[in-house]
Amino acid sequence: MALDQTWYTEQWAGQGSAISLKIAKKVHDEQSQYQRIEIYETETFGTLMTLDGLVMVTDRDNFVYHEMMSHPALFTHPAPKRVLIIGGGDCGTLREVLKHSTVEQADQVELDERVTRVAEQFFPELCEKNADPRARLHFTDGIQWVADAKPDSYDVIIVDSTDPVGPAAGLFSETFYMNCFRALRPRGIVVGQSESPLFHPDLIVSMHRAMRAAGFADTATLQFHQVTYPSGWWSCTMACKAGSLATIREDAATGKDFPTRYYNAALHTAARALPEFLVQALR
Amino acid sequence: MALDQTWYTEQWAGQGSAISLKIAKKVHDEQSQYQRIEIYETETFGTLMTLDGLVMVTDRDNFVYHEMMSHPALFTHPAPKRVLIIGGGDCGTLREVLKHSTVEQADQVELDERVTRVAEQFFPELCEKNADPRARLHFTDGIQWVADAKPDSYDVIIVDSTDPVGPAAGLFSETFYMNCFRALRPRGIVVGQSESPLFHPDLIVSMHRAMRAAGFADTATLQFHQVTYPSGWWSCTMACKAGSLATIREDAATGKDFPTRYYNAALHTAARALPEFLVQALR
Numbered sequence: 001m002a003l004d005q006t007w008y009t010e011q012w013a014g015q016g017s018a019i020s021l022k023i024a025k026k027v028h029d030e031q032s033q034y035q036r037i038e039i040y041e042t043e044t045f046g047t048l049m050t051l052d053g054l055v056m057v058t059d060r061d062n063f064v065y066h067e068m069m070s071h072p073a074l075f076t077h078p079a080p081k082r083v084l085i086i087g088g089g090d091c092g093t094l095r096e097v098l099k100h101s102t103v104e105q106a107d108q109v110e111l112d113e114r115v116t117r118v119a120e121q122f123f124p125e126l127c128e129k130n131a132d133p134r135a136r137l138h139f140t141d142g143i144q145w146v147a148d149a150k151p152d153s154y155d156v157i158i159v160d161s162t163d164p165v166g167p168a169a170g171l172f173s174e175t176f177y178m179n180c181f182r183a184l185r186p187r188g189i190v191v192g193q194s195e196s197p198l199f200h201p202d203l204i205v206s207m208h209r210a211m212r213a214a215g216f217a218d219t220a221t222l223q224f225h226q227v228t229y230p231s232g233w234w235s236c237t238m239a240c241k242a243g244s245l246a247t248i249r250e251d252a253a254t255g256k257d258f259p260t261r262y263y264n265a266a267l268h269t270a271a272r273a274l275p276e277f278l279v280q281a282l283r
Numbered sequence: 284m285a286l287d288q289t290w291y292t293e294q295w296a297g298q299g300s301a302i303s304l305k306i307a308k309k310v311h312d313e314q315s316q317y318q319r320i321e322i323y324e325t326e327t328f329g330t331l332m333t334l335d336g337l338v339m340v341t342d343r344d345n346f347v348y349h350e351m352m353s354h355p356a357l358f359t360h361p362a363p364k365r366v367l368i369i370g371g372g373d374c375g376t377l378r379e380v381l382k383h384s385t386v387e388q389a390d391q392v393e394l395d396e397r398v399t400r401v402a403e404q405f406f407p408e409l410c411e412k413n414a415d416p417r418a419r420l421h422f423t424d425g426i427q428w429v430a431d432a433k434p435d436s437y438d439v440i441i442v443d444s445t446d447p448v449g450p451a452a453g454l455f456s457e458t459f460y461m462n463c464f465r466a467l468r469p470r471g472i473v474v475g476q477s478e479s480p481l482f483h484p485d486l487i488v489s490m491h492r493a494m495r496a497a498g499f500a501d502t503a504t505l506q507f508h509q510v511t512y513p514s515g516w517w518s519c520t521m522a523c524k525a526g527s528l529a530t531i532r533e534d535a536a537t538g539k540d541f542p543t544r545y546y547n548a549a550l551h552t553a554a555r556a557l558p559e560f561l562v563q564a565l566r
Contacts, residue, residue, distance in 0.1 A: 002288060002292065003285060003294075007301070016326035016328065017304050017305065017327065019300065020300065044298055045300065061481065064558070198343075198344065225515070231510045232508070233508040233510060262558040262560070264559045266556040267557070267558060270553035271553070271556075273547075273550045273552070275545040275550060276550070
């Protein structure tokens with residue numbers, strides 16, 4: 001049956017499929033310098049933020065994404081102190097990063113300051129670490145930031161970006177990964193969101209290839225469940241300058257001193273196990 | 284934006300959310316004795332079957348469900364010879380079961396013969412093992428079948444059912460699991476589809492409880508990605524009469540002599556790693 005106008009619908013581009021969320025009301029709508037930012041109260045997913053009509057974050061399921069974009073990388077790096085987040089304007093990834101007591105500084109570089117200001121208003125819990133003295137919020141171009149970064153200046157770079165079209169496309173290129181490689185310290189790790197294994201396996205394969213070509217020693221994709229993103233089947237792809245991504249700080253992950261709702265040490269390792277079709281595509 | 288009438292939409296009951304698939308045309312529509320069976324050609328998910336308006340199977344993503352409902356149980360059991368499938372009218376689970384050369388007989392007990400006949404017409408690849416001499420198709424009530432089954436007559440029982448409402452509700456009860464326990468041989472395993480970890484964690488918890496109460500020695504939930512089922516985040520829950528579900532036939536799974544697209548030995552073990560919120564709910 002067709003849905004009436006009380007539903008928000010995102011058509012999954014090129015995939016002949018769509019997700020809809022029942023809306024109680026729209027509570028914010030603005031056109032920033034870069035994009036249209038809308039906020040809805042949904043009936044069952046809490047508050048929803050869309051950018052140019054695409055789901056960015058909901059109260060109900062953002063924990064999966066934010067935890068999986070941060071904790072696997074931070075519990076793989078032997079001692080993450082300086083972290084860079086590219087994008088991530090809703091500040092949910094920043095919050096997870098700053099749960100790690102090893103972290104001394106987290107730079108968040110988001111192009112659109114309005115995304116963060118709107119998040120502060122409508123997603124206060126995601127922004128609860130914004131005033132942490134270790135947090136530094138910058139509103140500028142992330143690709144340029146990495147190109148300009150001092151060599152050996154970060155332990156972990158997290159690319160918490162939108163889809164690889166428009167301004168975000170450059171965040172998936174070999175040139176970008178080469179700049180990440182240079183900006184990272186010797187044991188450094190870069191991790192980026194890498195879309196849907198079902199819908200975008202070619203993108204994942206090309207990310208591995210570009211990361212290897214940029215000089216990274218090991219690469220890995222982790223899959224997870226992100227209900228409101230296209231297909232609900234999501235992933236991040238990670239690379240390290242030295243060593244193996246299979247070696248994680250197991251004791252630290254198991255004995256972590258902060259709560260999570262999705263991440264745990266067993267799930268971290270498990271997320272690296274990929275469906276056979278993707279194993280074969282990555283061969 | 285609203286979707287027009289060229290989209291099929293399933294509202295996820297009680298979840299204020301919905302999935303839609305773009306339709307090329309409807310190719311079949313009938314009211315059987317039990318339910319309305321509709322078949323569509325979609326633009327990007329191939330052929331789609333719905334029962335009473337709910338997605339049952341699409342060409343594009345059924346491999347995940349059918350592989351995860353069969354191979355984990357069959358590669359955990361030490362020597363599965365006699366298998367019972369309750370429901371499973373589209374025959375996709377049967378096909379996977381019969382890929383195992385150890386299996387000597389597979390009884391499929393589906394209430395609605397029309398589902399199987401329609402599947403034979405529109406999903407011929409799922410039905411390609413229906414003529415296998417080891418396959419026995421029965422069209423009757425699965426709950427009664429298990430209640431009437433001879434003790435120690437099956438190695439694996441697979442409950443490939445619809446949602447736990449209406450006729451399928453009895454497939455989630457302690458009484459049903461007690462009958463499964465009785466019908467299973469000493470090393471027997473029962474596995475049932477157990478809905479969405481995000482939407483239905485209480486159901487999963489109650490299944491573990493009912494299975495333990497019925498006498499099973501170990502229980503485990505495996506999660507997987509089923510894009511067209513509610514939330515796209517799906518699970519099966521398994522119980523064994525003796526031993527541990529953590530012990531799988533690793534060599535057989537790794538060296539399997541048939542192709543899969545989702546299942547592999549690493550993913551089998553990985554699927555048992557659950558999100559922290561579910562680990563805590565199951566404690």
